Amino acid sequence: MKNKVALIVLLLISFSGFTQNLIEKEFVILTFEMNRNKDSHGTFIxxxxAELENYEKEDEYKEPKIHSLFLHEFYGSEQLESCCLGKVSYPYTMTTGTEFNFPKNYSEYLTDLRELVKNNREKIQVIKKEWKDGYKEKVTVYATTVRGKLCECKFGGDTYLTKGDRISFPKGNYEIIKNYLTSEKRILLFKDFSDFNYSNTDYRTGKK
Known part of the structure; x- marks a missing residue:
């Protein structure tokens, strides 16, 4: 699997008209995969x-600022454009004005990026819960460290997330950062996700 996902020239040209002045940064992409033994009908993804932090000491810890990343195409193209301009975005809202004028091969770009994330991830936590009547839930948390650019903006709706939350869409080339977990003077995430509200879409098994 290649360590880079590159947008084709047409996609880069199409995006150039609506974009923030983006700076390449280092991030950790967190994948939450949730399975239930009843009523789930597949794996939720x-x-x-979160932006990766540099640390002066190996035992130093900073609470990560984690926000939603949309790697599936379920929103209108005008919401992607708004976010890339730094404006408020409503990705879950569909109206008569909703458009789907995405750059050519945008779906393929997202598919390739999801594959890159999946093929280079490391398991960092497993959360198991059990309720009465035999209901069980298992959430596996994975981390993939990457270098790339993001369109970031405020969320304007009230579905899944809270109004004013930060949300993001990937843009351009992404490259895997290898051996990050073992690099000196860096910490990935010493965070317990047991109480983290990770539900930000309704995608399930069959969508990578």
Missing amino acids: YYWI
């Missing part, structure tokens, strides 16, 4: 992202 959620993506979140």
Whole structure:
């Protein structure tokens, strides 16, 4: 699997008209895969992202600022454009004005990026819960460290997330950062996700 996902020239040209002045940064993409033994009808998949921090000491810890990352195409193209301009975005809202004028091969770009994330991830936590009547839930948390650019903006709706939350869409080339978990003077995430509200879409098994 290649360590880079590159947008084709047409996609880069199409995006150039509506974009923030983006800076390449290092991030960790978090994948939450949730399975239930009853009523789930497949594996739920959620993506979140946090900027990687540099640390002066190996035992130093900073609470990560984690926000939603949308790697599936379920929103209108005008919401992607709004976010890339730094405006408020409503990705879950569909109206008579909703458009789907995405750059050519945008779906393929997202598919390739999801594959890159999946093929280079490391398991960092497993959360198991059990309720009465035999209901069980298992959430596996994975981390993929990458270098790339994001369109970031405020969320304007009230579905899944809270109004004013930060959300993001990937843009351009992404490259895997290898051996990050073992690099000196860096910490990935010493965070317990047991109480983290990770539900930000309704995608399930069959969508990578």
